[in-house]
Amino acid sequence: MTEPALAPRNAFVGVLVVWAVAFAASIGIGILVPEEWRVPWLLVAFGGVVLLSFAVQLWYGRTQGYILRVAGGALGALLVMGVISVGFGLAALAT
Structure with a gap:
C-alpha cells in the first residue's frame, strides 16, 4: 500500500500550462500562417494540445x-x- 503524498503538486498548474500552449500556438498560427491555411493548422495544433x-x-x-x-x-x-x-477571422473580414 502506498502512502499519500504530504504536499501533492497542484493539479491546476498542468491545466494552465495546456491553456498557455494553446494560446501561444493559436497566436503564432494566426500571425505566421496565411489565411487559407489557418483552420487546418489550428486543427493540427489542437490535436497536439490534446x-x-x-x-x-x-x-x-x-x-x-x-x-x-x-x-x-x-x-x-x-x-x-x-x-x-x-x-483573426473578424480581422480578416475587416481588411
Whole structure:
C-alpha cells in the first residue's frame, strides 16, 4: 500500500500550462500562417494540445480526477483557440 503524498503538486498548474500552449500556438498560427491555411493548422495544433494535456496529466501521477483534469485542459484549450480564431477571422473580414 502506498502512502499519500504530504504536499501533492497542484493539479491546476498542468491545466494552465495546456491553456498557455494553446494560446501561444493559436497566436503564432494566426500571425505566421496565411489565411487559407489557418483552420487546418489550428486543427493540427489542437490535436497536439490534446495530446499534451494527456501527457501533462500522466506526468502528474495522480489517478484521482484524471479524466476531469484532461477534459478541463482540452476544453479550455478549445475555447482559447476558438476565441482567438474568431478574432483573426473578424480581422480578416475587416481588411
